[in-house]
Amino acid sequence: MQPVDTLLLGPLVLTMDAEERILETGAVAVRDGVIVAVGTRADLEGVTAAETIDAAGKLLMPGLVNVHTHLGDSLFRSLVEELPLEAWLERLWISEREFVSRESVELGARLSMAEMIRGGTTCALDMFWFPEAAADAALGAGFRLVTGPIFFDFDGPDGLAVERRIAAGERWLERYAAEPLITPCVQPHNALTVSPEGLRAARDLADRAGALFHTHCSETATEVRQTTERFGHTPVAHLDELGTLDDHTVLAHCVHLVDDDFARLRRSGAAVLHNPLSNLKLGSGIAPVARLLEEGIPVAIGTDGPVSSNDLDMWTAMRFAGLLQRGVHMDPMLTPAREVVRMATTVGAEALGLGEQVGRLAEGYRADLILIDLARPHLMPMYDVYGHLVYTVGRDDVRSVMVDGRWVMRDRTLETIDEATVLAEMEQLAAEIEHHAARLEPA
Ligand SMILES: [Zn+2]
Known part of the structure; x- marks a missing residue:
């Protein structure tokens, strides 16, 4: 296989593909924003990648x-x-x-x-x-x-x-x-x-x-x-x-x-x-x-x-x-x-008309994917992955997020949004909105 941009090795992979395969020790390769391979760790371990991520102990699934x-x-x-x-x-x-x-x-x-x-x-x-x-x-x-x-x-x-x-x-x-x-x-x-x-x-x-x-x-x-x-x-x-x-x-x-x-x-x-x-x-x-x-x-x-x-x-x-x-x-x-x-x-x-592009981890799909940290007390043990996702996992368990092949959050840090600035600007505007709302209330 030709070199890829990102190689994720070792996670539990919930593919949501046509067979809804779950790979216990899986791997996913991404090139130019597209998922180019989904397999086991052994299948993809030798692939050359600009970035290889050890994702053992994590769950990888579609965003x-x-x-x-x-x-x-x-x-x-x-x-x-x-x-x-x-x-x-x-x-x-x-x-x-x-x-x-x-x-x-x-x-x-x-x-x-x-x-x-x-x-x-x-x-x-x-x-x-x-x-x-x-x-x-x-x-x-x-x-x-x-x-x-x-x-x-x-x-x-x-x-x-x-x-x-x-x-x-x-x-x-x-x-x-x-x-x-x-x-x-x-x-x-x-x-x-x-x-x-x-x-x-x-x-x-x-x-x-x-x-x-x-x-x-x-x-x-x-x-x-x-x-x-x-x-x-x-x-x-x-x-x-x-x-x-x-x-x-x-x-x-x-x-x-x-x-x-x-x-x-x-x-x-x-x-x-x-x-x-x-x-x-x-x-x-x-x-x-x-x-x-x-x-x-x-x-x-x-x-x-x-x-x-x-x-x-x-x-x-x-x-x-x-x-x-x-x-x-x-x-x-x-x-x-x-x-x-x-x-x-x-x-x-x-x-949304995007069924051929996202929503699955499968070859040819755009790389919109998330990594969930499974090594947390409330997620241990896990016998039923779907039940876990619906009834146990919460948003703070999401570690890293990729959209179209680009990391937008890595290890809980946002990569594409200046969060501190957004929060500061929002705080300032919220004060004005609150002041205006207070004037609307009957005395
Ligand atoms: Zn609505």
Whole structure:
């Protein structure tokens, strides 16, 4: 074999490949950002590498894919609490209007990426104002991001009037089309904040650009009731009737579904983005994940934004995704741990249209991978690796993280984000946000 850039020798390798092989004493070789070999230590020991890493005692697996979040919302973490979704959004939008700018969103995105990288997430789907700010932050941090133009029927803090959003979106998609770390998507907020014409126009834009279509759907009972009153259909049926559902569609939440919704989801090939912590914290309900899986509808896992969940910890999200269905249905056989790990890796990547590129450790895949330290009291012993990942491992157990062949965290030190500066800048801005919020409170 030709020399490689990075050779990882000796870890327990969870490949999540087509056979879901687990290699007890494995090895992975990376060249030019691509995984060029996955095998046993004995297979690859002789390979010449610019960097050889002794990874014995570690677990090597694909990086986690967080399929639904709002990265810039880290600016407002814990600012709005104890309100139902609709009132909570109204309150949040007051602060967003005041403080959301191209610069602040980039700061919030960098903060969020630092948090995600520290926790072993290597790819995320982000919906927020100024998506170019998050995209540029991702390019700077070497982070894989799915994002793109957002749609609302009102002028937002970006100053874009609704009729200008399509043309601006078109320019956005062209601008980032050639960036390998950026996967474009088109993102109307939901069926109540975007008119049927707006949803159709956004769908057409996504189709013209070959981009993913991402929206919130059936998050709360109130949203379902209001959508049904206004349009005569549930949110799923409404989106379906408008021709916006297909296998390039991802729907965040899907908490409240009727039988007909399941049938429409199944027929369309759309994927559901499950955000258990956000749904619980906002009292939205519990998504029918067991039934979705039983019906063969793809379900991937997200954290939602840092104001609703209130962090970007995929391990906690995985644990809740596993636990909730068992408790609700009183059945410990539901949502097997292996299925939950798939939801956070391969299924997440497939939902985002990246199933041929990331989510597995296999030859030809981009090198998005994480090393987990197993030599810790709470991880010893380990008889069931999938059960460990869902019910025991936490984000502080992640030692090193690689995205597209480049180390973004090595031995707990971030390599591509100046963490101290990001934290200092955030602290300063948070003081202003808090001061403004205090003035809003009734005396
Ligand atoms: Zn959301």
